[in-house]
Amino acid sequence: MKISAIEAIPYAIPYRKPLRFASGEVHVAEHVLVRIITDDGLVGTAEAPARPFTYGETQASIKTVIDTLFAPQINGLSPYDREVAATRMHRTVGNHTAKAAIDMALWDIVGQSAGISVTDLLGGYADRVRVAHMLGFDEPAVMVAEAERMRSAYGITAFKVKVGRRPIELDVAVCRALRDRFADVTLYIDGNRGWTAAESAQALDAMADLGLSFAEELCPADDVIGRRWLAARARIPLFADESAARPAEITREVLDGGITGISIKTARTGFTGSLRVLGLCEGLGVDVVIGNQIDGRLGSLCSVAFGAAFERTTRRPAEVSNFLDMSDDLLQTPLLIENGELRVAEAPGLGVEIDDDKLARYRTDG
Ligand code: MUC
Ligand code: MG
Numbered sequence: 001m002k003i004s005a006i007e008a009i010p011y012a013i014p015y016r017k018p019l020r021f022a023s024g025e026v027h028v029a030e031h032v033l034v035r036i037i038t039d040d041g042l043v044g045t046a047e048a049p050a051r052p053f054t055y056g057e058t059q060a061s062i063k064t065v066i067d068t069l070f071a072p073q074i075n076g077l078s079p080y081d082r083e084v085a086a087t088r089m090h091r092t093v094g095n096h097t098a099k100a101a102i103d104m105a106l107w108d109i110v111g112q113s114a115g116i117s118v119t120d121l122l123g124g125y126a127d128r129v130r131v132a133h134m135l136g137f138d139e140p141a142v143m144v145a146e147a148e149r150m151r152s153a154y155g156i157t158a159f160k161v162k163v164g165r166r167p168i169e170l171d172v173a174v175c176r177a178l179r180d181r182f183a184d185v186t187l188y189i190d191g192n193r194g195w196t197a198a199e200s201a202q203a204l205d206a207m208a209d210l211g212l213s214f215a216e217e218l219c220p221a222d223d224v225i226g227r228r229w230l231a232a233r234a235r236i237p238l239f240a241d242e243s244a245a246r247p248a249e250i251t252r253e254v255l256d257g258g259i260t261g262i263s264i265k266t267a268r269t270g271f272t273g274s275l276r277v278l279g280l281c282e283g284l285g286v287d288v289v290i291g292n293q294i295d296g297r298l299g300s301l302c303s304v305a306f307g308a309a310f311e312r313t314t315r316r317p318a319e320v321s322n323f324l325d326m327s328d329d330l331l332q333t334p335l336l337i338e339n340g341e342l343r344v345a346e347a348p349g350l351g352v353e354i355d356d357d358k359l360a361r362y363r364t365d366g
Contacts, residue, residue: 001113003079005037006071006102008048008063011362014327019294020137022164022194023242024053026294029326032062033298033359034101038079042112044105045352047298048097049267054242054293055096062098063365070102079109082272096245096268097293103270104302104350111349119344122271123309128343132158132186132317133324134292137165140177147178150321151185155340158186158317160292164194164218168203179210186317187211190241191218197226204234213316214261214287217241227258237261241291245269247280254284263291264313266302274306278313288312292319297329300342301350308344318342330358 010032018027029049036044048066050059073088085106089099111118119127133150135143143161150156161178163171171189178187189212195203200218214237219226221243231238239261244250245268253259262281264274281288290307293299300320307318320342323329332353335342345351 001042001078002039003036003075003077004039006066006075007033007035007037008066008071009033009035009359010059010063010364011330011359012364013296013329013362015325016327017325018136019134019322019325021162021190022192029294029296030059031296032059032066032098032101033330033354034066034105036079036102036105036109038109042079042109044079044108044112045298045350045354046101046104046108046302047296048101049293049295049299051097051293055094055245055268057095057097062095065092065095065098066102070098074102079106079113082106082110086272100266100268100270100273103272104266107271108349108352115348117344117346117348118271118305118350119309122275122306125310126308126314128341129290129304129307129314129320130158130317131156131321131337131340131342132160132319133321134160134162134319136162140174143174144177144181147182147185151182154321154337156321156337157184157340160319161187161189162192163189163203164191168195168199168206172203172206175207175210175212186213188213188215189218190216193217193220193243195219197223197230200230201233204236208235212236214239216263217243221253221258224256224258228256231258231260237287239263239287239289241265247276250277250280250286251284254286261287261289263289264306265291265293266306267293267295267299271306278310282312289316290318290320292322294322295320296326297323297331297335298352300335301345301352304342304344305350328358328362330354330362
């Protein structure tokens with residue numbers, strides 16, 4: 001079996017409500033659907049979300065790098081040769097989500113050809129994950145109402161609260177209002193590098209009684225001494241997300257003493273890279289969470305496929321619910337969150353079926 005074509009199709013689907021956070025905001029899912037086609041008719045599918053405020057990639061750059069560099073490098077390979085594909089793509093720096101989508105589409109083909117799910121291929125630990133929902137910036141009452149809706153409609157009892165605003169009192173008020181309303185839910189925060197180390201320390205002190213499980217990317221990784229200083233005084237684990245996307249960056253952050261946890265995002269490290277990240281974290285004794293790249297249903301399925309595969313990635317709820325905020329999607333099959341859990345698709349590979357009518361409606365390449 002050989003790869004015979006690689007498609008990179010840009011599409012745009014509006015969100016019902018924008019997601020706002022310290023490093024940016026998203027109103028429309030401007031993603032790139034990646035399809036890898038083999039000479040015996042199998043099609044592997046994944047998606048790359050453009051996140052210019054995080055990795056510098058745009059929808060146009062993702063399509064261009066796939067069409068002009070990655071597709072010629074992998075065309076003609078066996079889809080089983082994932083390491084060869086990764087090595088060739090690795091010659092180009094950056095472009096995390098473009099590389100990751102190609103990698104995950106290859107795993108989809110491998111799973112389909114073997115007749116088993118990607119979760120079972122990877123590790124097969126569980127058939128579902130617990131879900132954490134990400135709450136974007138708003139007034140305290142609006143964010144509490146959103147959490148109430150997520151709990152009553154989907155049984156979700158874990159929330160990642162976006163923080164990093166100024167004045168920090170606004171974010172502290174949101175977290176306090178959430179804890180006052182829900183004594184029993186899991187709460188943690190993500191600053192997307194919005195505060196200084198000193199502001200982060202002040203905010204953590206002000207929220208010391210709220211039982212936060214951990215805090216992600218409160219201040220910039222470039223403030224090396226500031227991060228180390230914060231980690232020495234923080235009473236909860238500090239996680240890295242966008243500051244530690246590659247294994248070497250994770251090692252550097254951990255050895256610098258700035259963090260003790262890592263967000264694993266299949267949207268940026270695919271399955272092959274996420275496996276390496278997970279092994280590295282295990283070796284370093286570092287905690288992990290399955291993070292959200294503001295993924296659509298397809299991206300969320302990929303996160304669930306990986307998150308359910310290993311014991312370590314099921315310890316914390318996975319961030320796989322923000323597709324609920326999209327006005328529509330490309331997949332034929334719905335993704336159901338029930339009792340705060342999301343199940344792995346049972347079909348071979350990733351279990352993805354694209355709705356051709358919807359793709360025709362939302363693709364932006366004419
Ligand atoms: C997150 O965890 O930070 C927002 C920016 C980004 O890169 O991902 C999202 C969620
Ligand atoms: Mg984050």
